[in-house]
Amino acid sequence: MSRPLTESDLIFPTQSLSISSTLNSLKRSALSTHNRLSSIQFDADFVSSISEAYGLPLVANERCGSWYIPPARKAESVYFKSTDGHTNEWKFSVRRLNLQLLDLVGRDGGCVIVDSTRRGKSMPDALSKTVPVWCCVMNRALFSEEGVHELHTAPQAVSGSEHAQIERRIDGFVRDFLDICKPDVEALRSKIRKPMRPIWVTQTSSIPDAPPSFPEFHPIVLCTASRRVNGAEGSEGGYIQGAADDHEAWSQGLTPTLFWSHRDQLLTTNEEDLPDLIKRLVEEETASDAAPILIKPTSTLYISTAQNLNPASFDVVISCGPEPLPGLITKSKTRYLHLQCQTGKLGSRDLRTQLKRLPILETWLPPGTSDQKILICDSTGKDLAVGTALAILCMYADASGALTFLPHTHAKIDKKVIKQRLAWLTTTHPTLNPPRATLQSVNAWLMPNPSASAAHASPSPPRTPPQPAPPGRPTAASLFTALHAHSPWSFTRTLSSALPSHPSGTVTGTATFTPLPSSRPALLYTEEGEFATTTGLKFTTRMKYVYVLRGELDNNAERVLDEEWLAVHFFSESGEEGGGDGVGALFVEMDMVGMEVVDEIASVKNREQHLCGRDLYAAVWEVPVVSEGVGMRWWKVRYDVQGPKKEYVSETRYTRM
Known part of the structure; x- marks a missing residue:
């Protein structure tokens, strides 16, 4: 007779039941170094085929692009940041001019710029927006007499509304390029002789059988090296989208040059032996002579x-x-x-x-x-x-x-x-x-700060002192300090919706500002309140935003000793750049330069309307012009929202508790 079943027969040991541990193990296996290198090789073959199909040289958008191009085939390096193409943060960088690209384009008739991105996007923002903005700025600056040169953005990645908002900034970017950088326009124009136009290529694109001719412009082929992966990472049999992205996290010191120099050896080495091989290759590379x-x-x-x-x-x-x-x-x-x-x-x-x-x-x-x-x-x-x-x-x-x-x-x-x-x-x-x-x-x-050396300066003729700023006129720094110093705040918000699908009503509650451990001065805004709708419903609401003090050398030192302003970001556990500081994507920014003061109340609008999906958000803040020694007792913010499915006004008044 067989033994009756016991509880231990039905319940697996804890070690074998750890689903989380098993899933983590599977993910580590799928994202192994060997799979990454194999994926890079696969994508590099596609990149090479694009160069041959268009008959154009390969250019790496650093840092990621060099992994997909054998060093012998890399004609040039450029640095176009994806963050310069993020929604509502579009910019033309006067630090990253990439003018060396013009020599190559003029000599070879165009180029293929290579970059990649991880799971979740079909192409990086650097290729869909940053490079197209650069091309348009160069075209308008160098060929202004030939008429207005259109902005071309990737239609599969950029909506019509976003394209229009970027278009409105182009003329300002051109002025910055000409005024700040003071380029030799004639010399630059002599290099390329005709405008540039971006063309987007992914692994799903149709590839020409023979190099096409572009008599009206220089083609800038923007090649996304990796194919898009749907679902979880590692769900396509070991292929990893954007395998070279953020290589510091997995490469163990391996560089693109080392990879291509020892590609065959690396790809044929077992996963368990790869760390030792990479360590040895890195040590040998470190011992090489410096190249000035x-x-x-x-x-x-x-x-x-x-x-x-x-x-x-x-x-x-x-x-x-x-x-x-x-x-x-x-x-x-x-x-x-x-x-x-x-x-x-x-x-x-x-x-x-x-x-x-x-x-x-x-x-x-x-x-x-x-x-x-x-x-x-x-x-x-x-x-x-x-x-x-x-x-x-x-x-x-x-x-x-x-x-x-x-x-x-x-x-x-x-x-x-x-x-x-x-x-x-x-x-x-x-x-x-x-x-x-x-x-x-x-x-x-x-x-240097002029006041620091004033004591050592030689006497100067007397001059009329500058007129002082209005007493108590708020600055970005004073607002930032007051929001935290007087926290918590009580608030009342009225929501007036023009659409029956979205309720109108009143929200009452409290809001707090607490410092965040960020590289930038940042405050976490947390609110909790009760929403009473005009239809008689009541429910609890909670929201989080991050207020960031921007200014001198902020935004990766893009603005040098510029004015200060406040930016409101969405809250993200990981942060927009993955740094874990909670600072997510940009929502709205205060235009402190355009501040208006009427009857001792300062009114500040947002710099640009925020596009969220297909909805536009416009903001206005009101702050009292306080007297000396009197802290800020209240402040207000109003949001006007327009879109196909949203149309409402939100007005919130905050009061010191």
């Missing part, structure tokens, strides 16, 4: 890493790091300056005080020695060395890039000069883009 990069348009200023540096061909070497370079202190031929800086953000802070040592170059390189070569280096060649190069370019380079080391004051250096010199660096190579903290230090040195 000449900063254009100069002819004597170079940047490199500090590994195995060969200083023999340079007259001056400047290193940034905790310790001086071994051997250089005793060199007699090479003049050596060590800027002692720690690593990371602490090093950026140290650079602010170390830059004061740069005037030694005026002694080492007097007039008549303009042909002497200068090398600047740090551990990566991408951080402190770039900041130091920027300072030298601003202090000693003229508009043509010629370096003359004469005693210099900072009086002529303003944010336009800094942006122009930044454009030189990023045009030379996309990686020469200093981090925000380093750029802040350079700006603090180049444009």
Whole structure:
């Protein structure tokens, strides 16, 4: 007779019942390094076929694009950021001009720009919007006499409404390019001779059998390397969409150059042996000699890493790091300056005080020695060395890039000069883009606070003092401080809907502002209230937003010493950039410059209407102009919403509790 079933026969052990553990294991397996490299190879074959089909050279949009192009076939690198194409944050970057692309386009008649994106999108915003904006700005700036050049955006990724909003900004972008960057329009126009037009290609696109002819324009083929994956990652038999994206998280130090140099070995190695192989390849690569990069348009200023540096061909070497370079202190031929800086953000802070040592170059390189070569280096060649190069370019380079080391004051250096010199660096190579903290230090040195040196200034003739700002007139910083200082707030909101599908009524409740652990000054707005509709229904409402203080060197240092303003973002657990700071996509921004004050009440509109799906949101804030010593006791915000399925007005008044 068989043994009766017991409870232990029916219930599996805990170890084998962990569905979460099993799913995580399956996901790790699907997203393995081997699967990523195999997916990159698969997509690279598609990229190569596009180059052959159009008869055009391949250009990598860094950082992702280089993984999909064998180094021997990569004609150029560019850096177009997807964030410059995010909804409501469209911009033309005067830092990332990518003018080196014009030489290639003029020589070869066009190009194929390669990028990719992870699951959830058919193409990256850099290809659907950022590059098209760049093409349109260049066309209007260089060929203005040929009429208005249309903006072309990817129809499968950009709605008509979003396209129209971007179109309205183009003329402003053109003015920024001409006024801030002051390009040689005739020289640039001579390179390409006719306008550029984007063409979008994905793995589902039809590919021409023979290279087509485009007599009216230069084709800029925007190639999304990866095919779109529907469903969860790893749901297509080991293929990973955008496998090269965010490679720092999985590559273990492997670079595109290393991958292509050892592709066959990497693809044929078992997953369990790959970490050791990659570690060995990375160590061998680290031991290679540094390759200096000449900063254009100069002819004597170079940047490199500090590994195995060969200083023999340079007259001056400047290193940034905790310790001086071994051997250089005793060199007699090479003049050596060590800027002692720690690593990371602490090093950026140290650079602010170390830059004061740069005037030694005026002694080492007097007039008549303009042909002497200068090398600047740090551990990566991408951080402190770039900041130091920027300072030298601003202090000693003229508009043509010629370096003359004469005693210099900072009086002529303003944010336009800094942006122009930044454009030189990023045009030379996309990686020469200093981090925000380093750029802040350079700006603090180049444009010191006038009040800091007022005590040492020579007497000046008396002048009429500027008129003071109206007492208590709110600034972005004062509003930001008041929102937090007087939290919590009680509020009453009236909702007036013109559509029967959306209720009207009143919401009453409380709202709090609490600081977020973000790299930017940010407050988490949390509200809870009761919504009483005009039809007699009542229910609880909860909302979260993030208020961010924007301004000096914010937005990845895109604005240099600009005015401050407040931006309202949606709340996201992971954050828009995946940093976990809670700051999600942009909702609306306060136009502090356009503030109007009537009867001691300041009215501030939003900079641009927010497009959410097919609905447009317009905002107006009202804030009292408070007297000295009296805190803000109330404030109001009104949203006007228009769309095919929404049409309502929301007015909220907040009062100090």
